[in-house]
Amino acid sequence: KAGVTQTPRYLIKTRGQQVTLSCSPISGHRSVSWYQQTPGQGLQFLFEYFSETQRNKGNFPGRFSGRQFSNSRSEMNVSTLELGDSALYLCASSLGDSTNVARELFFGEGSRLTVL
Amino acid sequence: ILNVEQSPQSLHVQEGDSTNFTCSFPSSNFYALHWYRWETAKSPEALFVMTLNGDEKKKGRISATLNTKEGYSYLYIKGSQPEDSATYLCASDNQAGTALIFGKGTTLSVSS
Numbered sequence: 001k002a003g004v005t006q007t008p009r010y011l012i013k014t015r016g017q018q019v020t021l022s023c024s025p026i027s028g029h030r031s032v033s034w035y036q037q038t039p040g041q042g043l044q045f046l047f048e049y050f051s052e053t054q055r056n057k058g059n060f061p062g063r064f065s066g067r068q069f070s071n072s073r074s075e076m077n078v079s080t081l082e083l084g085d086s087a088l089y090l091c092a093s094s095l096g097d098s099t100n101v102a103r104e105l106f107f108g109e110g111s112r113l114t115v116l
Numbered sequence: 117i118l119n120v121e122q123s124p125q126s127l128h129v130q131e132g133d134s135t136n137f138t139c140s141f142p143s144s145n146f147y148a149l150h151w152y153r154w155e156t157a158k159s160p161e162a163l164f165v166m167t168l169n170g171d172e173k174k175k176g177r178i179s180a181t182l183n184t185k186e187g188y189s190y191l192y193i194k195g196s197q198p199e200d201s202a203t204y205l206c207a208s209d210n211q212a213g214t215a216l217i218f219g220k221g222t223t224l225s226v227s228s
Contacts, residue, residue, distance in 0.1 A: 003159070040220075042120075043205070045216070056215040104150070104165050105160075105207075105216065107159040107160045
């Protein structure tokens with residue numbers, strides 16, 4: 001069973017540019033969550049998509065957006081990049097229904113973004 | 117707003133030592149508590165998902181306990197091995213349908 005796949009794994013951008021990151025969840029998983037990790041911080045929740053709808057949203061500015069497609073694949077976009085956006089962005093999938101077992105997250109290896 | 121705290125932030129032990137870390141979380145609206153292990157250059161992987169007060173779960177040399185009334189969970193590693201070196205994350209799930217909120221993690225380093 002294939003795991004969660006994130007692309008690209010590494011990327012370098014300059015301030016003001018935008019970036020799109022992709023996440024393919026485990027087959028059968030309908031929920032995809034995105035987290036940002038920066039040095040000294042825990043995993044900061046960005047948003048969660050379930051069945052193509054944003055179900056939860058973290059406390060990030062509107063420059064951060066996402067979407068989910070009918071095959072459950074998800075993308076997140078960051079516009080007008082700032083130096084502080086340099087981070088590891090992790091995607092996690094789950095079955096997505098309300099039972100606690102179903103909420104167990106399966107993570108990808110992340111996309112490391114560097115903003116110069 | 118949930119606030120999940122983990123301590124210590126990091127620790128270094130010798131092979132064979134036993135160790136434990138703490139996760140504290142808001143006890144109101146508790147739904148589940150997750151533990152994940154995150155090894156360097158890999159993805160975080162789930163260790164335990166716990167829901168019941170007083171619950172204890174075990175996987176090999178690793179075990180965890182849960183106190184939902186006072187809002188804390190302990191993770192124990194018996195006889196630490198170098199391969200246990202990782203960051204251990206806990207995450208609080210305060211009710212069905214909301215996002216998991218993670219602590220900053222405890223980074224364990226085990227020397228042989």
